[in-house]
Amino acid sequence: MKVIISYPPLPMAKGCPMLGQNRQFQYFHNPSFIYPFVPACAATVLKENGFNVIWNDAIAHRWSYDKFLDYFRKESADVIAIETKTPVVKQHWRIIDELKSINPNCIVVLMGDHVTAFPQESMQSCKVDYVITGGDYDFLLLNICRHLRDKTPLEDGIWFREKESIKNTGPFKLNHDLNSLAFIDRELTQWRLYGEKLYKGTPFTYTMVGRDCPWAKCTFCSWTTLFPTFRTRSPEKLLDEIGMLIERYNIKEIFDDTGTFPSGKWLNQFCEGMIKRGFNKKIYISCNFRFDYLKPERAKLMKKAGFRLMKLGLESANDETLKRLCKGSSVNDVIKGCRIAKEAGLDIHLTIMVGHPWETKQDALNTMNLAKRLMTKGYADMLQSTIAIPYPGTPLYEEAVKNNWFRFGSKDYDKFDMTETVFKTPDMTPEEVMHICDDIYKIFLDPRFLFHHLKRIRSWEDITYLSRGIKPVAGHLLDFMRRKT
Numbered sequence: 265m266k267v268i269i270s271y272p273p274l275p276m277a278k279g280c281p282m283l284g285q286n287r288q289f290q291y292f293h294n295p296s297f298i299y300p301f302v303p304a305c306a307a308t309v310l311k312e313n314g315f316n317v318i319w320n321d322a323i324a325h326r327w328s329y330d331k332f333l334d335y336f337r338k339e340s341a342d343v344i345a346i347e348t349k350t351p352v353v354k355q356h357w358r359i360i361d362e363l364k365s366i367n368p369n370c371i372v373v374l375m376g377d378h379v380t381a382f383p384q385e386s387m388q389s390c391k392v393d394y395v396i397t398g399g400d401y402d403f404l405l406l407n408i409c410r411h412l413r414d415k416t417p418l419e420d421g422i423w424f425r426e427k428e429s430i431k432n433t434g435p436f437k438l439n440h441d442l443n444s445l446a447f448i449d450r451e452l453t454q455w456r457l458y459g460e461k462l463y464k465g466t467p468f469t470y471t472m473v474g475r476d477c478p479w480a481k482c483t484f485c486s487w488t489t490l491f492p493t494f495r496t497r498s499p500e501k502l503l504d505e506i507g508m509l510i511e512r513y514n515i516k517e518i519f520d521d522t523g524t525f526p527s528g529k530w531l532n533q534f535c536e537g538m539i540k541r542g543f544n545k546k547i548y549i550s551c552n553f554r555f556d557y558l559k560p561e562r563a564k565l566m567k568k569a570g571f572r573l574m575k576l577g578l579e580s581a582n583d584e585t586l587k588r589l590c591k592g593s594s595v596n597d598v599i600k601g602c603r604i605a606k607e608a609g610l611d612i613h614l615t616i617m618v619g620h621p622w623e624t625k626q627d628a629l630n631t632m633n634l635a636k637r638l639m640t641k642g643y644a645d646m647l648q649s650t651i652a653i654p655y656p657g658t659p660l661y662e663e664a665v666k667n668n669w670f671r672f673g674s675k676d677y678d679k680f681d682m683t684e685t686v687f688k689t690p691d692m693t694p695e696e697v698m699h700i701c702d703d704i705y706k707i708f709l710d711p712r713f714l715f716h717h718l719k720r721i722r723s724w725e726d727i728t729y730l731s732r733g734i735k736p737v738a739g740h741l742l743d744f745m746r747r748k749t
Contacts, residue, residue, distance in 0.1 A: 381657025465517025
């Protein structure tokens, strides 16, 4: 049986869609692609179980739509699986119907956070055969393919057609053993396509030891829909994978794309293993983390173990907003966490959101000013700024529907792509929200920030890292300028 795991091209003047492995969706004109780790796991387990698997990331390859359709005709696959998100789900419905018209016998599977929230909607809106709910695409896609090949019963969490009826196997269960997964087949899944400019060590790649976040309460995070409970592989499994990446591919840095990297006893065991095996001298580690997890001794141990950069959610400089978003941290935690990290020698990447429906213009400016203060004083090194988006399946979406916060219809999914504001705001026009988001990126041009970066240069590696970082920043600024015109 031939199975294609595909990201069909989505031709848009808005730019290149950042779809795979993204908790937030954006279009970029100067894209870099994050490894779609769970679909890559799916490709690996399918291959291990005797299926003929083809990895087809037509977005990362920058294919035209016509080229993709010609490819689909030629391959004549038995199954094609597509990951979707809210801003492009309607495009995927149209693509699925076209694929079914080309090859009616090809089974189409749709997966992702949007269809987890609204599975019946996609079953009714296009000719898709199966919808996977929950985030364990790998285990459930394997189950569907075994069902088609071997008549294996379908697991919980799958929607399907039976003659003219739409049926499902009930709510998904996150009861799969992550330690049972083999290391991803990096060659099959074309790992060299993926990587971002904010990493210092090259060659660079990704791991993902957990699914997805031990907090799992933030009201805006679409991945809490996929992974309402947190699971990880063991520290030893990740250490073994890092050892393989060093030996086989000479990897110099990894970013672990778990929503929040595990902490506590798990983290201590992992750090001790990095030091004991000597990996801390061979590779950098970067990860997503939480400000309130940053304690002085923990940060020092992480630095000793090879950690370099933490991605941390500042989100807002207003405690009331952080409370409403259920962040479980405060503005004081942000400031304190940045200081602890910098004292330990760790780099900080801040993530920020603007355009919350209850925030005033002054609230948004407070957020920008806090980010500027942290960046220009050397307490943070990088940032990204996005528009607040209420993805279906999240408490924020439900709250927005209930309170009529949308500027347009709650089903106008194409507009959830960060090229415009989704929410009404108390005293800001949509243009003002976008302008503040743009101005946050301009912090990179502040002479005080540039001075802190330049004085940290110690090697040619630092120079090349800095030069690589200029390109995505310029790209973000250009994207905002395009949206204004």
